[in-house]
Amino acid sequence: xQRRQLIGYSAAVVGALCLAxxxxxxRVDGPGAPAPAGQRPLAMSEMDxxxxxxxxxxxxxVTLIGRPSLVFFGFTYCPDICPTTLSDISVxxxxxxxxxxxxxxxxxxxxxxxxxxxxxxxxxxxxxxxxQGWTGSSEQIARAVEGFRANSEKVPTGSxxxxxxxxxxxxxxxxxxxxxxxxxxxxxxxxxxxxxxRAIDKTETG
Amino acid sequence: MIGKLTVFLTVLALxxxxxxxxxxxxxxxxxxxxxxxxxxxTSRPGAAYLTIRNTGPEYVTLTGxxxxxxxxxxxxxxxxxxxxxxxxxxxxEIKIAPTDTVSLEPGGLHVMxxxxxxxxxxxxxxxxxxxxxxxxxxxxxxxxxxxxARGPDI
Numbered sequence: 001x002q003r004r005q006l007i008g009y010s011a012a013v014v015g016a017l018c019l020a021x022x023x024x025x026x027r028v029d030g031p032g033a034p035a036p037a038g039q040r041p042l043a044m045s046e047m048d049x050x051x052x053x054x055x056x057x058x059x060x061x062v063t064l065i066g067r068p069s070l071v072f073f074g075f076t077y078c079p080d081i082c083p084t085t086l087s088d089i090s091v092x093x094x095x096x097x098x099x100x101x102x103x104x105x106x107x108x109x110x111x112x113x114x115x116x117x118x119x120x121x122x123x124x125x126x127x128x129x130x131x132q133g134w135t136g137s138s139e140q141i142a143r144a145v146e147g148f149r150a151n152s153e154k155v156p157t158g159s160x161x162x163x164x165x166x167x168x169x170x171x172x173x174x175x176x177x178x179x180x181x182x183x184x185x186x187x188x189x190x191x192x193x194x195x196x197x198r199a200i201d202k203t204e205t206g
Numbered sequence: 207m208i209g210k211l212t213v214f215l216t217v218l219a220l221x222x223x224x225x226x227x228x229x230x231x232x233x234x235x236x237x238x239x240x241x242x243x244x245x246x247x248t249s250r251p252g253a254a255y256l257t258i259r260n261t262g263p264e265y266v267t268l269t270g271x272x273x274x275x276x277x278x279x280x281x282x283x284x285x286x287x288x289x290x291x292x293x294x295x296x297x298x299e300i301k302i303a304p305t306d307t308v309s310l311e312p313g314g315l316h317v318m319x320x321x322x323x324x325x326x327x328x329x330x331x332x333x334x335x336x337x338x339x340x341x342x343x344x345x346x347x348x349x350x351x352x353x354x355a356r357g358p359d360i
Contacts, residue, residue: 076246079253079319080284081292083243084312087354122246126353151291161320165293168286185286185313 039149044069044177047147051108051136054121059134061147065177068199069104072170073150075111076123081168081185088189089170090128095193099200100130108134110152110166112141172199230342234262235302237336240348241358248322252276254334254348255316255357257309260302267339268300268308275332277321284313294318299339312356326350 047061064071070089074082086107093100107124109115112135115123120133135141145152150167157163168185172195180199183192240256252275260266271279283297297315302308310316317334326332328350335345349358 077250078294079251080282080294080312080316083354084356087356090354091356126246151289155293163294165291167290168292169290182290184290185292 041148041150041171041179043179044173047144049136049140049143049147051134051140051144052117054117054124054133056117061177064104064106064173066175067102067104068175068196068202069106069173069177070170070196071106071108071148071173072168073108073110073145073148073152073166074168075109075164075166076115076119077111078164085168085170085185086124086127086131088192089131092192092196093128093130096196099197100128102200103130103196105131106134107131108141108144110141110145110164112136112138172196174199174202231264231266231338231340232336232342232344234260234264234266235336235338235344236261237344237346239358240334240346241355242326242332242348242350243355244328244350244353245322245326246353247325250322252319252322252326253316254319255310255312256334256346256348257307258300258302258336259307260304263304265304266302268302268336269339270337271317272335272337273319273332275323275326276319277323279317279319279334281310281315282318283315328352
């Protein structure tokens with residue numbers, strides 16, 4: 001093999017290696033990296049949003065400090081996941097019995113355009129009476145979604161209609177407003193009530 | 207002449223129809239446990255759930271849904287990604303293997319009912335027609351359960 005040819009091949013190999021390393025960096029640590037998964041929601045005291053509950057009262061995250069909380073996102077034009085989540089939560093609350101009365105249970109809409117205060121009130125009246133429905137301006141909803149490190153996205157479905165992709169996990173906080181855990185949509189439902197009890201107990205032991 | 211031709215074509219069409227129904231995909235299909243949740247008015251989309259059992263020896267393909275309760279009805283699939291974000295999209299055709307059962311249930315496949323023509327009222331029912339790839343059909347009555355219902359047996 002000619003010396004010049006060898007140098008040529010070596011350069012090509014080194015070049016390919018560098019390219020592979022660069023591509024790896026770009027996708028794992030660099031600008032091409034996916035958004036960090038599983039970021040913890042902020043503490044309630046650090047969240048900054050103002051919304052309106054289904055009775056028309058002004059509310060914010062600090063309103064929730066003092067009791068353990070279950071918070072989840074959804075929208076009332078959601079035919080499958082949201083009524084299923086709300087009916088699951090209604091069952092958990094019934095299983096908790098009297099302890100359910102010690103919780104805040106908050107459904108925050110990701111679709112304020114259609115989910116007015118009246119729409120939220122009509123919708124949640126079909127589920128466990130302790131559940132509250134919060135809505136507000138798009139900007140304030142976006143700040144709430146950000147505070148919980150959740151996601152929501154408007155997706156057109158044709159003929160001017162749209163649906164919302166959104167985080168379906170239920171967020172659990174202790175009475176001090178500190179994040180405890182989530183109940184994910186796809187996890188076995190029998191884990192839910194013990195997790196809620198843990199959030200209640202965590203509050204009692206400090 | 208035209209009259210005779212019409213009669214001939216009608217007989218041919220009927221015979222064709224009969225031969226289809228003899229070999230139809232729908233003959234091997236059993237649909238069970240069809241239910242839906244009650245709605246608030248008609249502005250929001252609804253969902254219907256059911257199980258489809260293929261009792262035959264061949265693959266069967268569900269290609270569409272018809273109903274008079276909604277202007278548009280399609281099979282959609284809800285899915286949740288590893289970040290916990292749920293989304294919903296048309297599921298396309300549903301292929302059912304011999305002796306297999308496909309369940310349309312909360313959080314997965316469902317019949318999406320868009321443009322409700324009347325409110326879905328608890329205790330009432332509506333008809334849904336499943337259309338298969340050979341054009342054969344199965345109609346099923348869907349019970350409307352409570353707004354927070356979890357299934358036909360709960």
